[in-house]
Amino acid sequence: MLDIRRLHMLKTVAVRGSISAAAQSLGLSAGAVSQQLAALRNDVGVDLLRPDGRTVALTEAGRVLLVHADRVLAAVEEAECAVAAVKGTVGATATLAALPSTVARIVAPALTALGSHHPQLAVTCLVTDQAQLRELTLGTVDVVLGQRYRHLPETPPRGVELAPLLDxxxxxxxxxxxxxxxxxxxxxxxxxxxxxxxxxxxxxxxxxxxxxxxxxxxxxxxxxxxxxxxxxxxxxxxxxxxxxxxxxxxxxxxxxxxxxxxxxxxxRLLFAATRRTGTPDPTTSVVVEALRTAARQDPGARLPPT
CATH class of the missing domain: 3.40.190.290 (D-Maltodextrin-Binding Protein; domain 2)
Incomplete structure (x- = not known):
């Protein structure tokens, strides 16, 4: 049976473009990632990666396996969300990525409210100029407070759910x-x-x-x-x-x-993005709701069209 952690490593390497970059984001050594990918290669009996200049790229078999890996990883997260929904409790940790321009008027009030209503939830906030939707798909962050300018094309990644906050x-x-x-x-x-x-x-x-x-x-x-x-x-x-x-x-x-x-x-449309699941996750749901409330309580806020 294929190891889920190794499938996640394969996906991370494919997105990051190199074993060293993937190892850094996973908090592992490059040697440890290489060892796990070698074990995954032995499991399937075919090469999954090939050198591509200074980076690596998926082989045809690697691309096929990654398609199925995405489905497996999504199914695992769906199972976790379903169990969390049955428990009906908010978890202990969440990671939020937010634009610097949203911190004072939206993020800070939202985190303050979360601290009052869900004191057991520790939210790690990554303030970055990029919306970090790629990090969302990799599972590095749980919620993204991002933006899209209305007259520019919309290209959200597959498997991402956008909740509009305000214009x-x-x-x-x-x-x-x-x-x-x-x-x-x-x-x-x-x-x-x-x-x-x-x-x-x-x-x-x-x-x-x-x-x-x-x-x-x-x-x-x-x-x-x-x-x-x-x-x-x-x-x-x-x-x-x-x-x-x-x-x-x-x-x-x-x-x-x-x-x-x-x-x-x-x-610009400000939105809260989460990974799309059939069953809402209670933890990310309360973070999104806190962001929505903070955004709409801001004086002069313009609600996006429904």
Missing amino acids: DPLLVVTAADGTGERRPVPLRELAAHELVVPPPTTDCGQAVLHACHQAGFAPTTRYVTADIAAQLTLARAGLATALVPRTAIAPDAPGIHTAPIEGHPIT
């Missing part, structure tokens, strides 16, 4: 001028501004560039950074105009002026 528009941020005027700003007006924008390799950077091109201009990019604190600092100093998600800006942030985009706003 979060980008605001135009400039230095405070003392007028207090908050009129909506047509995006095309920003053609005359020097902007601070995230790198084009990020979701937000792609969304800003796409929206500007749709408005008929190429933005004048003076500064490039994904650090929202740095973006706000540059805007506060009058050095650049920033486009920042509403939930990433403290309501009482000093020295800045914020205004909505008129006509064609740039909006």
Whole structure:
């Protein structure tokens, strides 16, 4: 009978691209992973991996086995969820991956509420610029607080369930001028501004560039950074105009002026993602509900269309 742990190692190597990277994510030595994969190769009687430059790739037999491994691993998780549902109790641990821009207004209130209502649940929070959906499929994290910009294509991984939290528009941020005027700003007006924008390799950077091109201009990019604190600092100093998600800006942030985009706003959908199972897992369910409650209690929250 095939060993489930070895099947999980095979999947991890396939996703990570190398035995060393897989070993690091599994908290094992490369030698230990190689030994287990060699045992799996002996179990099936055919090579499952082949060298591919500095990495490894699945052989045809490896790809076939991985398809079945995904089904086996999903069935095991489904069984665990079903038993947990029968017990009706929230577990002791969970891991949440969240975007830095969501920590102050959503993650922190959600974790505070979880601590009050489920004190036995210890949530480890990984704050990362990436949504970590790949980590979700590997089982490294249990819940992801991620984002998708509404005018960009949606490509969620197979086996992932998305629960919409709220629509979060980008605001135009400039230095405070003392007028207090908050009129909506047509995006095309920003053609005359020097902007601070995230790198084009990020979701937000792609969304800003796409929206500007749709408005008929190429933005004048003076500064490039994904650090929202740095973006706000540059805007506060009058050095650049920033486009920042509403939930990433403290309501009482000093020295800045914020205004909505008129006509064609740039909006990200914030969502909570979990692995799709037929029976909801009580532990991940309470984490998602806490995130949903925190998101919707935020002043000015915009609920996504149903």
